[in-house]
Each structure stands twice: as structure tokens, then as C-alpha cells.
Amino acid sequence: MFEKLPIALRTDYLRPDVTDEMISARREQIELADHLLRSRKCRGAAFTGWLHPDGILNQEELVRIVETADRLRQESDVLLLIGIGGSYLGARAVIEALADEPERVAYAGTNISAAYHARLRAKLEGKRVAINVVSKSGTTIEPAIALRLMKDLASYNAERLIVVTADAKKGALRKLADEEGYESFVVPSDIGGRYSVLSAVGLLPIAYAGIDINKLREGAARCAELCRSTDPLSNPAYYYAVARNLLLEQGLVIELLAVFEPHLHYLAEWWKQLFGESHGKERTGVFPSSALYTTDLHSLGQYVQEGRRDLFETFIEIRDGGPALVVPHQEDDADQLNFIADKPNETERTLNYVNRVAYEATALAHRHGGVPNMTVVVEKLDAYALGALLYFFEIACAVGGIMLGVNPFDQPGVEAYKRNMSEILGRPGYTQRPLESGKARYVTF
Amino acid sequence: MFEKLPIALRTDYLRPDVTDEMISARREQIELADHLLRSRKCRGAAFTGWLHPDGILNQEELVRIVETADRLRQESDVLLLIGIGGSYLGARAVIEALADEPERVAYAGTNISAAYHARLRAKLEGKRVAINVVSKSGTTIEPAIALRLMKDLASYNAERLIVVTADAKKGALRKLADEEGYESFVVPSDIGGRYSVLSAVGLLPIAYAGIDINKLREGAARCAELCRSTDPLSNPAYYYAVARNLLLEQGLVIELLAVFEPHLHYLAEWWKQLFGESHGKERTGVFPSSALYTTDLHSLGQYVQEGRRDLFETFIEIRDGGPALVVPHQEDDADQLNFIADKPNETERTLNYVNRVAYEATALAHRHGGVPNMTVVVEKLDAYALGALLYFFEIACAVGGIMLGVNPFDQPGVEAYKRNMSEILGRPGYTQRPLESGKARYVTF
Numbered sequence: 054m055f056e057k058l059p060i061a062l063r064t065d066y067l068r069p070d071v072t073d074e075m076i077s078a079r080r081e082q083i084e085l086a087d088h089l090l091r092s093r094k095c096r097g098a099a100f101t102g103w104l105h106p107d108g109i110l111n112q113e114e115l116v117r118i119v120e121t122a123d124r125l126r127q128e129s130d131v132l133l134l135i136g137i138g139g140s141y142l143g144a145r146a147v148i149e150a151l152a153d154e155p156e157r158v159a160y161a162g163t164n165i166s167a168a169y170h171a172r173l174r175a176k177l178e179g180k181r182v183a184i185n186v187v188s189k190s191g192t193t194i195e196p197a198i199a200l201r202l203m204k205d206l207a208s209y210n211a212e213r214l215i216v217v218t219a220d221a222k223k224g225a226l227r228k229l230a231d232e233e234g235y236e237s238f239v240v241p242s243d244i245g246g247r248y249s250v251l252s253a254v255g256l257l258p259i260a261y262a263g264i265d266i267n268k269l270r271e272g273a274a275r276c277a278e279l280c281r282s283t284d285p286l287s288n289p290a291y292y293y294a295v296a297r298n299l300l301l302e303q304g305l306v307i308e309l310l311a312v313f314e315p316h317l318h319y320l321a322e323w324w325k326q327l328f329g330e331s332h333g334k335e336r337t338g339v340f341p342s343s344a345l346y347t348t349d350l351h352s353l354g355q356y357v358q359e360g361r362r363d364l365f366e367t368f369i370e371i372r373d374g375g376p377a378l379v380v381p382h383q384e385d386d387a388d389q390l391n392f393i394a395d396k397p398n399e400t401e402r403t404l405n406y407v408n409r410v411a412y413e414a415t416a417l418a419h420r421h422g423g424v425p426n427m428t429v430v431v432e433k434l435d436a437y438a439l440g441a442l443l444y445f446f447e448i449a450c451a452v453g454g455i456m457l458g459v460n461p462f463d464q465p466g467v468e469a470y471k472r473n474m475s476e477i478l479g480r481p482g483y484t485q486r487p488l489e490s491g492k493a494r495y496v497t498f
Numbered sequence: 499m500f501e502k503l504p505i506a507l508r509t510d511y512l513r514p515d516v517t518d519e520m521i522s523a524r525r526e527q528i529e530l531a532d533h534l535l536r537s538r539k540c541r542g543a544a545f546t547g548w549l550h551p552d553g554i555l556n557q558e559e560l561v562r563i564v565e566t567a568d569r570l571r572q573e574s575d576v577l578l579l580i581g582i583g584g585s586y587l588g589a590r591a592v593i594e595a596l597a598d599e600p601e602r603v604a605y606a607g608t609n610i611s612a613a614y615h616a617r618l619r620a621k622l623e624g625k626r627v628a629i630n631v632v633s634k635s636g637t638t639i640e641p642a643i644a645l646r647l648m649k650d651l652a653s654y655n656a657e658r659l660i661v662v663t664a665d666a667k668k669g670a671l672r673k674l675a676d677e678e679g680y681e682s683f684v685v686p687s688d689i690g691g692r693y694s695v696l697s698a699v700g701l702l703p704i705a706y707a708g709i710d711i712n713k714l715r716e717g718a719a720r721c722a723e724l725c726r727s728t729d730p731l732s733n734p735a736y737y738y739a740v741a742r743n744l745l746l747e748q749g750l751v752i753e754l755l756a757v758f759e760p761h762l763h764y765l766a767e768w769w770k771q772l773f774g775e776s777h778g779k780e781r782t783g784v785f786p787s788s789a790l791y792t793t794d795l796h797s798l799g800q801y802v803q804e805g806r807r808d809l810f811e812t813f814i815e816i817r818d819g820g821p822a823l824v825v826p827h828q829e830d831d832a833d834q835l836n837f838i839a840d841k842p843n844e845t846e847r848t849l850n851y852v853n854r855v856a857y858e859a860t861a862l863a864h865r866h867g868g869v870p871n872m873t874v875v876v877e878k879l880d881a882y883a884l885g886a887l888l889y890f891f892e893i894a895c896a897v898g899g900i901m902l903g904v905n906p907f908d909q910p911g912v913e914a915y916k917r918n919m920s921e922i923l924g925r926p927g928y929t930q931r932p933l934e935s936g937k938a939r940y941v942t943f
């Protein structure tokens with residue numbers, strides 16, 4: 054199953070809602086979308102630089118990323134990554150999933166919470182802190198505030214410990230890097246934030262966390278190669294893209310991405326940005342939501358099993374889920390687990406096996422409950438497989454978005470709250486708007 | 499506005515979808531639901547012990563909780579809370595929101611991930627660990643596995659460091675506590691897990707984290723008193739309950755609970771369990787989802803602004819958001835933040851103020867985008883206000899569920915995956931079912 058790539062798509066629990074025949078019937082639509090994407094004739098074609106993962110960076114840039122990451126790793130205890138949205142989510146997804154010590158990377162610029170910044174300072178106290186600030190412009194309000202607040206942590210050796218990832222030529226952050234002589238990397242001009250994890254945006258912090266970025270890139274490149282097939286029956290990424298569009302057409306407006314490993318939480322967050330921001334426009338798109346199982350089976354699980362039938366589910370199953378921990382035998386067996394602990398087959402005593410059973414049990418239960426579901430099966434979660442998985446979702450999202458009729462590479466709706474903020478804050482050039490509009494109405498006790 | 503309770507409900511951005519008149523027109527329905535609940539004639543009435551927060555525990559039990567928490571705090575560095583769903587979410591919600599050192603409480607029993615348990619052990623290495631295991635039965639598979647795997651951490655002094663919260667009389671965990679002489683507390687028989695935060699289930703770990711549980715209880719009790727009004731215009735909890743039902747009737751099937759403080763993440767998780775499990779049955783209920791703003795404005799935000807109009811939003815706004823951190827002035831102003839840093843009014847230079855502006859800007863933008871929204875406004879997040887807030891959601895959920903026609907206190911759908919697991923694992927008494935059903939179908943590269 055995993056001959057060509059450690060990723061496959063399980064589809065039997067999509068039936069009867071979605072069948073191979075229904076998918077294959079969309080072959081022409083797939084071919085058109087694929088053609089528009091690859092010939093750069095689709096909407097937003099100027100932002101398809103992610104399409105060839107091994108073309109994003111040249112050898113020299115790659116070497117500099119690895120060398121800088123190694124140097125920072127030696128000279129600091131913690132890397133503070135300052136960025137929001139696509140400027141940090143890809144890196145965080147990979148780091149939490151793969152790093153031996155994910156706590157060596159801390160995050161700021163993702164909120165405007167005073168409590169968060171106070172807790173973060175307390176956590177970083179006494180540590181040697183390096184900073185990687187990532188922002189195309191340098192004027193996005195959250196990371197700009199975070200940089201003002203936190204940069205003193207690295208200021209005793211700023212020219213070595215502050216590293217900038219910014220637009221190649223213009224913007225406040227590029228100017229800052231030039232003036233202060235900070236080491237700097239480039240936010241590619243032909244890749245939007247949510248597709249940028251395999252550029253310097255993602256790779257520098259990922260390398261800092263000790264993850265093999267070459268393997269990550271190789272996995273993505275191999276997936277890209279295999280995704281050249283427009284036959285959805287031999288291209289699971291396109292199968293996935295069509296299946297979710299078909300389910301949306303049938304009125305299933307929510308997709309729940311469910312993982313069985315807590316350290317995939319940020320992969321789910323990255324996925325939510327990718328699909329939410331790419332398809333959620335012009336009043337269309339599946340609403341992306343996520344769950345961590347099994348814990349959320351004791352929470353959202355009730356809804357998924359028996360609530361409104363507006364949703365479908367996509368599982369990520371990791372076949373080999375890490376350390377070979379077994380359920381230990383216990384003399385008294387008060388908790389009734391010895392039937393697992395005493396299995397003759399040692400594999401069946403492991404947490405990995407029980408967790409796989411939990412996945413299968415859940416997929417089956419939800420299918421019986423009327424929730425069509427599919428599963429992205431990953432043989433083993435390493436840098437190579439994760440690189441492939443990231444690309445799998447990226448191209449599925451792009452092709453799926455083109456088939457949906459939207460521009461999967463813009464995000465016009467993100468400006469609305471920013472514009473309102475500028476007005477209320479009285480940013481120069483904006484017409485002031487009051488904080489309390491006078492229309493506010495409260496129901497009180 | 500906050501004379502009686504530090505909580506109010508902002509409603510103007512619900513208009514025109516939901517108006518005061520529409521809410522008031524449901525007065526009789528509210529009165530009926532309220533009556534059924536309080537006279538214990540509703541479905542699931544046997545599980546309404548949470549209704550009077552000050553009746554959940556007597557003085558003696560309360561004192562013992564505080565004393566035990568204090569003792570454990572002195573004798574350990576970390577409390578490992580082992581429990582799943584309602585057995586940990588309420589505690590975690592309060593601890594993350596309020597504790598000075600939330601990292602003093604660690605969590606297990608929420609998943610079957612080998613990687614998670616390996617990382618957890620590494621994190622706890624060299625620390626003095628106390629354990630509070632919370633499970634009504636003691637045979638729920640996730641916490642039972644976690645206890646087998648982790649209890650050696652406290653076994654050098656188990657009789658002092660292991661504390662059990664279990665059914666008063668029956669079950670494996672109660673038996674274990676009796677046999678081993680562990681200090682123990684009671685999971686009330688008349689309160690379901692998701693409503694149990696103000697019982698020993700939640701209060702012991704919350705007290706361990708250094709939070710004033712009496713204030714938490716007082717806030718809840720005060721809210722309970724004020725919620726006796728069945729006039730939704732003077733009872734924001736009932737207003738909220740009716741508003742979300744009305745929006746559901748209008749086809750808005752998703753509620754997005756959005757917070758602007760990252761440390762409220764687990765409050766949102768608790769809320770998702772509360773509403774998802776209480777209403778998500780008999781093919782009805784709003785699908786509960788959550789977002790952390792502003793970070794998710796650079797992710798889901800695009801969808802909320804311009805995607806399908808199937809959703810409404812509930813914000814939690816904390817008026818006084820903690821430490822008075824200001825945006826610092828910076829000579830060069832490359833990032834263009836000095837227009838904030840140089841405000842004549844010092845309040846307007848604080849992160850709290852900018853975060854409030856972000857909330858207002860977002861609520862307005864989403865209303866303009868066609869997303870009706872309301873806001874639970876909290877004057878200041880302390881134990882008293884949070885206690886009130888927990889009760890606010892509990893009673894809104896109960897009354898809203900009764901109005902919806904469901905039993906808001908059961909969770910029949912949670913059994914389906916458990917039964918399948920027992921079958922696949924071959925638990926004694928179940929008919930064995932294979933892991934790979936033979937029907938599994940994979941699309942591969």
C-alpha cells in the first residue's frame with residue numbers, strides 16, 4: 054500500500070454517500086482544474102510558487118537556513134518565533150508533531166493578550182532567547198506589538214540572536230533587517246502564508262527544532278511528483294479534494310478533521326487555515342473544524358454520533374504511532390484491562406494497537422451514525438511522511454478550490470476586522486470610529 | 499451594568515436576525531422549561547444536582563478538599579490529573595484561565611497515544627508527582643491505561659500522594675481506594691460529568707492550583723440566584739439559550755465560540771463538551787466549534803467573514819484583561835505602532851485596550867459579513883466571575899436543551915465507539931470483531 058509514498062486514503066466509509074464512480078465522473082473537472090493550476094491560468098496563479106517544493110529554495114539558501122538554525126541552537130535555549138497565521142502555523146504544526154523537545158520553540162505575535170505576554174516572559178526568564186520574526190510587511194499589528202514587547206530578551210546580542218524572515222525587498226521588517234544588519238531570509242513573493250511552510254518561513258524554525266528539513270522537502274517533492282496523475286483513483290489527494298466537494302454539494306457543510314495523537318493538534322490548526330482561508334469565500338466552502346480523539350469522543354463525540362447530520366469526518370491515522378509502550382499487567386485487574394495486557398500477541402498489548410482500534414471503532418460507529426468519513430493513513434510519522442502530507446493537503450486544497458470556483462490563494466475577508474481596528478484605534482489615514490458605537494445593547498442581571 | 503454580577507450579554511449584533519421581541523415571544527416556552535427543570539420533571543431530572551451550586555458539597559467535604567489540596571501542594575511539584583471528558587475538562591478550564599502556575603497540573607487519561615505518554619514521562623522526570631485519578635467507574639479505558647502507566651511516579655509514597663475521586667459506593671476505583679487506603683472524594687451520583695466542575699471532581703485539582711474555590715462557588719451560587727428570573731430580558735443566561743435556539747431554527751447550524759485570550763482555550767473546550775454532549779442528539783443541536791482570536795482571524799477568519807452563512811458567533815470579552823502592559827514607544831516607528839504608543843490617554847496604550855478594539859472590530863466586521871453574533875461580557879476574570887460564567891453556561895444549556903426537546907443530561911451516543919472497541923479488542927463478554935474488516939478500501943499513489 055505504501056510502495057510509492059507512506060500515505061494512502063481510506064474511502065470505504067464514504068459509501069454510499071460517495072463512491073469511486075461518483076469520483077471518477079468528475080474526471081474532466083479534475084483535469085481542467087489541474088490544467089489551470091499547472092499552466093498558471095487559474096485565479097490567483099501568481100501565488101502558486103509552492104507547487105514545486107524543490108524549487109522554492111536554492112541550495113545556497115538551504116545551506117544558510119541549516120547553518121543559521123544550528124548556530125542559533127548553540128547560542129540559545131529557546132527560539133521565540135514571532136508571527137501570525139501562515140507565518141507560524143506551518144512551523145508549529147511540524148515542530149509539535151516531530152521535535153524531540155518542542156518546548157525549545159516558543160511563540161508570540163499570535164494574540165494581543167496582556168496575560169499571555171506576562172506568562173511568556175515568566176517562562177523565558179533566565180533563558181537565552183533567540184528570536185525569529187516572520188512577517189511579510191512588518192506592520193501586521195500582532196507580531197509588531199510582540200516584537201516591541203519581547204525584543205529586549207535578545208538585545209544583549211541582537212545582531213546574532215535576532216533573525217528576520219520578510220519580503221525580499223520592501224516593507225518595514227526588511228528595512229529593519231538591513232539597518233540593523235540582522236541575518237535575514239525571504240518570504241517568497243509567489244507563495245501565500247498558508248502555503249509557505251516549505252519556504253524559509255517554516256524551515257528555519259523547523260530546523261532549529263532539530264528536524265531534518267531535507268527529508269521534509271523530499272517527502273513533499275515526491276508527493277508532488279505522484280500528484281501529477283489526474284486519475285483520482287491513483288491520486289488520493291485529488292480523490293480527497295473531489296470527495297469533500299461532493300459531500301458539500303450534498304449539504305454536508307462541516308468537515309471535522311480528527312486525529313488520535315495530541316501532538317497533531319497544530320497540524321489540524323494548519324489544515325483549518327489552509328482550507329478555511331482558501332475555500333471560505335463567495336459564500337461557499339466547507340466549514341473546517343477539528344477534534345482530538347479519543348478525548349473529544351467524551352465531548353463532541355456525542356454530537357458527531359447523534360446530532361444533526363450536517364457533517365463529514367476526515368481522520369488522520371498514524372499506523373506506527375511511536376514508542377512501543379504496552380499496557381502493563383496488574384495483579385488485581387480491578388480496572389479490567391488484563392484482557393489487553395495478557396494478549397498472546399505482544400503487538401496487541403501496545404498503546405499503538407489500542408489507539409488503532411480506537412480509530413477503527415470510531416470510524417465505524419460514526420459511519421453507522423450517518424457520518425460519512427475517510428481517512429488519510431500515514432505509515433509512520435517522520436519528516437519525510439509529514440512533508441508528503443503537507444503537500445497532499447496543499448494540492449488537494451488548491452485543486453479543490455479551483456473546482457469550487459473560488460480563488461484558493463487570496464484572503465480578501467481578512468482585511469475587514471483590520472480596517473475596523475485601524476479606524477477605532479485612529480490609525481493615521483483612517484476615519485476615526487468610536488469603540489462604543491452607542492448602539493451597544495446589553496442584557497444584564 | 500455589572501451591579502449584580504460581573505457578567506452581561508451584548509445582543510445588538512444579533513439584529514436583525516434575533517430581536518428582543520423574538521426572544522420575549524418565547525417567554526412561555528422558557529417558563530415551561532424552567533419549571534420542568536426546577537421541579538425535576540424534565541427528562542434526565544435525576545442529574546440536576548448541579549442546579550444549586552452551594553448544595554453540591556457540605557462544609558466538611560469542602561474543608562477536606564482544601565486541606566488535601568494544600569497538603570498535596572506541599573508534598574509535590576506537580577499534580578497529575580488522570581481523567582477524561584467531564585472528569586478533567588472543567589478543572590482544566592478553570593486552572594488554565596486563573597492559575598499563576600498552570601503548569602503545576604499535568605494531564606493524562608485523555609488519549610491512548612504512546613508518544614504523549616512518553617513525552618509526559620520525560621516532562622515529569624525528577625519531579626515529585628501527586629496523582630488525582632477521577633473516574634466514576636474506574637474502568638473507562640483511557641484513564642485506566644494512564645493510571646497503570648503512570649502510577650509508579652507516586653508509588654514511593656502512594657498512600658499520601660494518590661488521591662481518588664470516584665463513585666461513592668461502587669466501581670473499580672472506589673474499591674481500589676478502599677483497599678489501598680487512598681484519600682478519596684466522591685463523584686456525585688446526581689451530576690453528569692460535564693456539569694461536575696463545582697463538585698470534588700473539579701474543585702480538588704482547582705484548589706491544588708492555588709485558586710480560591712470558595713470564590714468560584716460563590717460566583718456560581720450568586721448566578722444561580724439571579725437565574726431564577728424567567729424574564730429573558732433580565733436573565734442573560736436564558737436570553738442566550740433562546741437566541742441560539744432561534745438561530746438554529748433559522749438554519750444557522752454552527753456556533754463559533756470565540757475568545758481573545760489564549761488561556762481561555764480550555765474554557766472553550768469545556769463549553770464544547772457541555773453543549774455538544776447535551777444538545778447533540780436526536781438529529782438536532784447546534785454544532786459547537788471554537789476559535790482563539792486574533793490568531794484565528796488569520797485562519798478561520800476568512801471563512802467567518804465570507805464563507806457559507808451557516809454560522810453564528812458568541813464572543814467572550816474580558817473587559818479588564820490582566821496586567822497593564824503598554825505598547826512601548828520606539829524611536830524609528832518602522833512598524834508604525836507609535837500612533838498607539840503615543841496616545842495621550844494611557845489606557846489606550848495598553849494591550850488590554852487594543853485587544854478590546856480587536857474584539858469590537860471583529861464583532862462589527864462579522865455582523866457586516868452576515869454573521870449574527872452576541873457577546874458574553876465579563877468585567878474581570880477572577881474566580882468569582884468564572885464561577886458565575888460556568889453556571890451561566892450550565893443553566894443556559896439545560897434550559898435550552900429542554901426547549902429543544904432533548905434530554906440535556908444523558909450521552910447515549912458515547913457508547914457506540916466504546917462498544918466497537920470492546921468487540922475489536924475482544925473484551926470478555928463481547929463478540930469478537932476483526933480490526934481490518936476486509937471491506938477496507940484504500941486509494942494509493
